[in-house]
Amino acid sequence: MTEFSSKDAKACPVHFDHHTVDHTKQWPETYRKLREECPRAWTDNYDGFWVATRLSDIVGVAQQSDAFSAHKEVDFENGTSTGGVTIPPAGTTRGIPNEADNPEWEGIRRFINRRFAPRAIEERRAKAKQFTAALVDMVIETGECDFVDDLTSALPALVTMEIFGFPLDEWRKFADPFHTMVFTPIHDPAFAETVRGLDYFRERVDEEIAKRRIEPKDDFLTLLATGEINGEPLTWQQIRDLSFNILAGGVDTTTALASNALIWLGRNPGERQRLIDDPDLMPFACEEFIRFYSPIGALSRTAIKDTEVDGWTIRKGERVLMAYAGGNRDPEAFEDPEQVKIDRFPNKHVGFGAGMHRCLGSFLARMMFQEMIGEVLRRLPDYTIDEDGLRQYPSISGVNGWISIPAHFTPGAKVGAVIE
């Protein structure tokens, strides 16, 4: 439970732990109370950190990247780390450019930005459409499916594999460890085991990079193997950290977004019909689901100097959790913030973060969301969610997602799409 002991913004100690099952069950209420009573809260958990829940404060922190560091320092000898974008820092795995400051950040983003910019992503749409149609083909004759296993987990993983240049049939081996890692609570003894599951991914990256150095192809692995950042080839560590960041960003976040949207549309058939009748609403609905569910609910920074954000003083060394999920329901920024309005606009959500670290894959996420939801609405328009079979992530500290979403629908015909 989150308890409040002061309304003074400068001395507002709370008990807050985003890794608990309680948080998963009641985060909208927790963030609402924090925003109203204690928008710049301090908790002693995990060596102490601020929790920012107002949209303007979150943007204020995110935009001051010279004062608030995202850099993660890894001590491989002792297996520990400090800083980075999670509280507490998880193990020795570092994602770049997400956990990098300037000048390192700029070199990496310049190296990869173009691959994730709108034009490059549009060029991938036809393939994503084909994969989505093939995934629906696999279940459409049976009249039932699990939206997570059969679609929302599969499509982002397949598209990510395609971008990298990994064999598509390995997608489950890549995606499952990330999937399990993000929903296993860090206090759970199984967490360490799930993190070790990432070793397969690291080994495969190393193998494929070695192959690309001998035989280059037209894929992301080749760029990593043969490209240069600031005139230097990438180190093995850079290749691992960068590919980890891209895979982690690719495989579970859009999964969570589409999963939440499918549940909401299943529970709101009138609004689902509205989206079927007016597909032009899709981009607006996409932004609204990102706002409302905030697939990545919070990320952190560390102050590297005493800094002020609109009258709030953060001391050097203090950590700040930017609770995007809280900011995205801030009534100062959104009318009726606790309501989903599929045509909401303007919608200045921070579901993709803010400041220079704005989600690299945001255009890819939107494209995949549109393809998945569009295909379901066209081919499984009468689906119903089996509410008793829904299984939410126990911990949403990483990603606000679902393990299982069983559904039924009127069987239909295959269109003959294939995954290749």
Next chain:
Amino acid sequence: MKVRIDADLCQGHAMCALACPELFQLSDEDGHAYVEDENVPPEYEAAVERAVRSCPEGAIQTS
């Protein structure tokens, strides 16, 4: 009406392109927004105002 995008603040959220795709273009390099012409035709003024209110970074100004 004139519209200006602060390139230091714009991060490529692309909400302006959703508000008014006729005027706001997105870079093929990093998805950041730009306008070809800062003069806003009268029929797009309302859409540009919506773009201003849609930008999470506060990067769009009109005059």
